[in-house]
Amino acid sequence: MHELSICQALLDQVEGIARNHGATRVERILLKVGPLSGVEPVLIQHAYTLAAAGTIAETAELVIETAEVRVHCTVCGVESPAAPNRLLCAACGSFQTRLVSGDELLLAQLEMTIPDRTEPAS
Template sequence: MHELSLCRSLVRQASRVAAEHGALIIRRICIRIGPLSGVEAALMREAFPQASRHTAAEGARLEMARCSVRVHCPHCRQEAEASVNDLSCPRCGHWQTRLTGGDELLLVSVDLADTTPHPIP
């Protein structure tokens, strides 16, 4: 299951963000997944607790947003939403389109918590 390695990579990336901001705890990780990314959201959800164990992200909530497949058509110069199995331009029918979205797996945001005690002035 490659979702486990993807989750581990995601946790490493989020942990770097936390370290850069001096945070000790990651509360939530938000990602965007395209239907052509090859990622199964259900498997990501299952793998995340194991991948985040003994890290700053342990106990964090993983939120996943789906995005649509988008193509740019050089013929009509439009960008449009396309279906997973048909990447032709939905506006003019031209078949030589360029994929502009739908194959991504992106880290969108990381919610952090600082649990270090602050000195009282």
């Protein structure tokens, strides 16, 4: 539901980075999104088309890499996969776990076209 806000925030960052690198076009955007981030990758894809219109990233390919939910048990020390609504240790069943991955909401990487600089030799 809030994916459009997320996309706008994403594009603000992308435009800033592209500007800093003197890019003429953003070709590919890689996001890392975990199930516990509260953001739905499919909805991001839909919202992105709207949000990116007219920006330097209008034609960019948006790639969303999902992250697996994994927990580390503070009781038995085992790291195991978990379901988003059941973050218990798969080995001993303890609920005293720490999330290792699964709540990411990251702009991981950008690929851009950056023209070669033709700076005069000094």
